Amino acid sequence: MVPTSTWHGCFCGKGQSLSKACRLGLALIAISLFYLSRTATAQGCPQVLGYQFYVQREVANAYKNWTAPSPFTVTSLSATCNATARCTAFNTRGMLMTAPMRPAFSYLDNTKAGPCDGVYISNRTITGLLLPPNTVEDLRQEAKIIDMVAASTAAMRVAAQLKTAKVPITAATIKTPTSQVTAAFAAVQTPLAQVSNVTGNYTYAAVATAILYPTWDSRSANGTNNNLISPVKDQGSCGSCVSFAATAGAEAAVATALKSASNSNDFSEQWLFFCNGLYNPTCDTGWTADEAADVLAKFSIPQETNYPYKGTKTCVLNAKPESRPAGRFQYISITNLDTAKDHIRLYGAVLTYFAVYNDFYNWRKGSAPYVWDGKSALSGYHQVLCIGYNDTGHYWIAKNSWGTSWGDNGFFLMSYTNRAGFMSASGDNVAGLTFTPTQPPALSPSDGLCSPTRNETTTTCSRDCAKPRSFPPPPPPRPPPPEEPSSPDYAPPEHAPPPDYTNAPPPSYYDYSYDEDDYYAR
Structure with a gap:
C-alpha cells in the first residue's frame, strides 16, 4: 500500500508532486513560524512602568x-x-x-x-482630552459647516454688490432687508434665506451678520488695538490641554467683561487641573471641558502667581493672599456656528477640540490653513481656544498650548473644511465662557477654618466664615405682685396700679406693638 498523508484537503502520495493547495498550506505554515520567531516574548527584557x-x-x-x-x-x-x-x-x-x-x-x-x-x-493620552469611542466619525459631520459656508458665501456676493452700488455697509442698512439690500440680493441671484440639503441652509440674519463681520481676530478686536487674548503658554509633557484651554477662555471672558484694552489676566492652570477640589484629572488620562467649566462656575480661579504651573500634582500656595476675579463664570454649550461666531465677538473666544493627526505637528507660520491629508495616523484629541475667523479665506484662528516656538508664535489657522472636527459644533465640540463681575465667590475646597491670612472673609468664604446667629436678649424679670397690708381695715383698690418699668431695659424685638401679658407669655 502506498503511504499517504492528508492535511487540510492536501493529498500527497509517494512519487507524486505536491498539489497547489498543499504548497499553499506549507507556505502558510512557514510564514506563521517566521512571525512566531519574530514575536518572541519579552521575558528577560527591561520593563518600564506605564x-x-x-x-x-x-x-x-x-x-x-x-x-x-x-x-x-x-x-x-x-x-x-x-x-x-x-x-x-x-x-x-x-x-x-x-x-x-x-x-x-x-x-x-x-x-x-x-x-x-x-x-x-x-498608556497616556497625547494631549489630555478624554472623549468617548467613535468620536472622530462624529467630528467629521460637516452639515453645520456647510450651512455656515453657504451663509458666508452669500454674504460675500451681496457685500460686493453693495459696494458696487455704493450702499453703505452699516448695521442700520444691513440688519433689516431694506430695498437697497434686497436689490443687491436679487442682482447676484442670491436668496435672502435658503433651505437646501445640497448647498446648505441659512437665514437672512446669518447672512447679515456675515456681511457686517466677515473677519474677526480677538487679538485686534474689530480692527482696533484691543487685544482680548492672553499670551500663549506651554502645557509641557502633561496632558492638561483642557485646563489650558479653559483658563485661556476664562482670561478672555474677564477681559471682555471688564472692557480691557489688553488682556493681562494670568490665571492658574495648575490650580484648575490639580487643586480644584472637585475632580481628579491626571497627566496620563486627561480631562473634559465640562468638568473644568463646572469648577470655574462654582469657585472661579486663582491667579498664576498663587499656584504657578508645575505640570505635576502640587497645591502649595506660592504667593499670598490668594486672589480670584470678582465675578461669576458661566459655561454655554454651542451647537450653531453662527452663534459661535457671535460668542467670539462678544466674549473673545470659544473652546473647541479636534482630532490630532501626525501631519498637524508640522504646521508652521506661513502654512495654508490646516486640512488633514487623509492618510496621516490619528494621534489623539486636543482641546484649544478658537479666537477668530476669516470668511474670505474660509479658516478659523486658534490659540494652542504648546508654547510660542510651535506654529505661528503658538497660534495656528484651521480650514473651515479641516476634516479633523475642529469647530464642527457636534455634541459638546464647541462651548463658550461668559463672566459677570460680582462679589468674589466662595473659595474651594472648604477646610472648616476662617483664615484671614488666606484673605477669607464672610464674603469670600461664607462657608468657613459665616457670622454666628444673634438672638434678642431675654425679657426683664416680671416684678413680684405688691404685698397686701395686714390691717383688718385695709380694702384693696378697685384697680391695682401698673408696675413701674421706668428703669427696665426695652425689649429687643422688631415689633414693639405688644401688650404686657403677651410680652411675658413669650
Missing part, C-alpha cells in the same frame, strides 16, 4: 520627534520621553516618537536586531 513593550517591532505610522544622544538606556529613554511634550513612545535605538492611537507595526530585521530590541508605547 509602557507596553513590543519586542522586535516598530511603529510604522508614528510621528518621529527626535533621537536621544548616546549613551542611553531604556530607563533614561523613558525618563526623557516622560519629560518631552507629546512623546508617547520610544524604541531601543533612541528614537522618541508620538505613537498613533492605533499603531501599525512593522517587524525588525532579526539578523540585526537583538532579542530585546523593539518599541515601548505608553
Whole structure:
C-alpha cells in the first residue's frame, strides 16, 4: 500500500508532486513560524512602568520627534520621553516618537536586531482630552459647516454688490432687508434665506451678520488695538490641554467683561487641573471641558502667581493672599456656528477640540490653513481656544498650548473644511465662557477654618466664615405682685396700679406693638 498523508484537503502520495493547495498550506505554515520567531516574548527584557513593550517591532505610522544622544538606556529613554511634550513612545535605538492611537507595526530585521530590541508605547493620552469611542466619525459631520459656508458665501456676493452700488455697509442698512439690500440680493441671484440639503441652509440674519463681520481676530478686536487674548503658554509633557484651554477662555471672558484694552489676566492652570477640589484629572488620562467649566462656575480661579504651573500634582500656595476675579463664570454649550461666531465677538473666544493627526505637528507660520491629508495616523484629541475667523479665506484662528516656538508664535489657522472636527459644533465640540463681575465667590475646597491670612472673609468664604446667629436678649424679670397690708381695715383698690418699668431695659424685638401679658407669655 502506498503511504499517504492528508492535511487540510492536501493529498500527497509517494512519487507524486505536491498539489497547489498543499504548497499553499506549507507556505502558510512557514510564514506563521517566521512571525512566531519574530514575536518572541519579552521575558528577560527591561520593563518600564506605564509602557507596553513590543519586542522586535516598530511603529510604522508614528510621528518621529527626535533621537536621544548616546549613551542611553531604556530607563533614561523613558525618563526623557516622560519629560518631552507629546512623546508617547520610544524604541531601543533612541528614537522618541508620538505613537498613533492605533499603531501599525512593522517587524525588525532579526539578523540585526537583538532579542530585546523593539518599541515601548505608553498608556497616556497625547494631549489630555478624554472623549468617548467613535468620536472622530462624529467630528467629521460637516452639515453645520456647510450651512455656515453657504451663509458666508452669500454674504460675500451681496457685500460686493453693495459696494458696487455704493450702499453703505452699516448695521442700520444691513440688519433689516431694506430695498437697497434686497436689490443687491436679487442682482447676484442670491436668496435672502435658503433651505437646501445640497448647498446648505441659512437665514437672512446669518447672512447679515456675515456681511457686517466677515473677519474677526480677538487679538485686534474689530480692527482696533484691543487685544482680548492672553499670551500663549506651554502645557509641557502633561496632558492638561483642557485646563489650558479653559483658563485661556476664562482670561478672555474677564477681559471682555471688564472692557480691557489688553488682556493681562494670568490665571492658574495648575490650580484648575490639580487643586480644584472637585475632580481628579491626571497627566496620563486627561480631562473634559465640562468638568473644568463646572469648577470655574462654582469657585472661579486663582491667579498664576498663587499656584504657578508645575505640570505635576502640587497645591502649595506660592504667593499670598490668594486672589480670584470678582465675578461669576458661566459655561454655554454651542451647537450653531453662527452663534459661535457671535460668542467670539462678544466674549473673545470659544473652546473647541479636534482630532490630532501626525501631519498637524508640522504646521508652521506661513502654512495654508490646516486640512488633514487623509492618510496621516490619528494621534489623539486636543482641546484649544478658537479666537477668530476669516470668511474670505474660509479658516478659523486658534490659540494652542504648546508654547510660542510651535506654529505661528503658538497660534495656528484651521480650514473651515479641516476634516479633523475642529469647530464642527457636534455634541459638546464647541462651548463658550461668559463672566459677570460680582462679589468674589466662595473659595474651594472648604477646610472648616476662617483664615484671614488666606484673605477669607464672610464674603469670600461664607462657608468657613459665616457670622454666628444673634438672638434678642431675654425679657426683664416680671416684678413680684405688691404685698397686701395686714390691717383688718385695709380694702384693696378697685384697680391695682401698673408696675413701674421706668428703669427696665426695652425689649429687643422688631415689633414693639405688644401688650404686657403677651410680652411675658413669650
